[in-house]
Amino acid sequence: MKRFLVAYTSRTGSTEGVAKRMAKVLKSEGFRCDVVDLLSTRRKDWPSPADYGGVILGSMVRMGKWDGRLRRYIDLHRNELNGPDLTLGVFSCSATAIGEPEKATREYGEGLPKQAGLRPDACRAFAGAIDLSSQSRLGLFMKGFMKAAAEDMRKEHGVDIRDGEMNDFRNWDDIEALARELGNMAAGKK
Numbered sequence: 001m002k003r004f005l006v007a008y009t010s011r012t013g014s015t016e017g018v019a020k021r022m023a024k025v026l027k028s029e030g031f032r033c034d035v036v037d038l039l040s041t042r043r044k045d046w047p048s049p050a051d052y053g054g055v056i057l058g059s060m061v062r063m064g065k066w067d068g069r070l071r072r073y074i075d076l077h078r079n080e081l082n083g084p085d086l087t088l089g090v091f092s093c094s095a096t097a098i099g100e101p102e103k104a105t106r107e108y109g110e111g112l113p114k115q116a117g118l119r120p121d122a123c124r125a126f127a128g129a130i131d132l133s134s135q136s137r138l139g140l141f142m143k144g145f146m147k148a149a150a151e152d153m154r155k156e157h158g159v160d161i162r163d164g165e166m167n168d169f170r171n172w173d174d175i176e177a178l179a180r181e182l183g184n185m186a187a188g189k190k
């Protein structure tokens, strides 16, 4: 049985939710699947891609970049991740993908993996979530930053982001479809 690794970084939980949903889909298709949070897992405990038939990497985007821990993981394992026998999927969660999906695909979905020297079998830029609720994990400063960004998105792209609420734009059909696509690819490889 092929094994999958889903390794992710997430600050406010939306990327984590995507990673876990993809793992759930893969498990339901009969794959064994490990899910690793690269922020809370000590570096010495990070699994090697060499132990897996498929790897899915995911990160939120902040200031146009993936989290440094995901970039570190890629630096440590670039050769294995690009190996011919491994199925590699990469996704980003961002605010840009909510109102400007083509730009997000270009800059994050395709641009960030390329910049990192990855050659994924499939890559996506998913719309994430903007949590302006009282339970938000965003600190006061970051919340203020996101409120200003939300106001710009409302004016420029007509996106409705509500203050005081969890604004979740994740498209679960697209997310599950990527998991199934990667599962099918991995099943077809030796």
Ligand SMILES: Cc1cc2nc3c(=O)[nH]c(=O)nc-3n(C[C@H](O)[C@H](O)[C@H](O)COP(=O)(O)O)c2cc1C
Residues within 6 Å of the ligand: 009, 010, 011, 012, 013, 014, 015, 016, 059, 060, 061, 062, 063, 064, 065, 093, 094, 095, 096, 097, 127, 128, 129, 130, 131, 138, 142, 145, 146
């Ligand atoms: C400080 C900060 C910077 C951000 N920078 C960007 C950015 O450059 N581009 C973008 O599209 N989204 C940006 N976002 C939005 C996040 O990528 C989005 O909310 C994502 O879903 C967060 O994922 P997480 O919940 O897993 O942390 C930023 C969010 C914060 C809080």
